[in-house]
Amino acid sequence: MGPEIRQDSVLVGEQHILQDLPSDIRITSDFFRRDVLEVAPSLPGKLLCRRFDDGKIFKSRITEVEAYRGTDDLACHASKGRTARTEIMFGAGGSVYVYLIYGMYWMLNFVTGEQNVPQAVLIRGVESVSGPGRLAREYGINKDFYGEDIGISLRLWLEDSDEPVKVYSSPRIGINYAGEYWASRPWRYTACIDKR
């Protein structure tokens, strides 16, 4: 059974290739070039979209994210300084930051903010998948996506959704090591997606 052919795909040789999506649907890099505390709360409800190598396209609405904000934030990897791992976070918003945790789970993040302002949003869940480790696994995200430009990538992108969402904020998960102050910042944003 071949891949589902969409209207926005085009035949190139023997393969159907997904066209770059119209700018009024796809979220552009500009969206991410703002403070992470503006970007993160506006992500729940948006569609996280993936085109796999076999041409199949998977989309699910984001339900849970967390903001990691700059060198002061002791829960943010950038607080350790500019290293090979954190380098991408020091670039302008719109690229992908992925890293391996506990030797087995990839964490999917989107860099936000202006150049030299290291921030990122961790995508912790979508409607069909709970948990950041399982999410990356379902979406086939690994180190190959480090630095991917979310504004132009043909295999990973975001789309707007008109579904109304209520967004709640609460403390971030699993970062008690950062100390009480940073662990208590309400920078986790969860969506309650209305299903009428």
Next chain:
DNA sequence: GTTAAGATTCCG
């Protein structure tokens, strides 16, 4: 070179 710990998940 060595080591401790981690933005997690699954099993008992």
Next chain:
DNA sequence: GGAATCTTAACG
């Protein structure tokens, strides 16, 4: 409650 599993960062 604890293991799985390995990269990163800190230290010698």
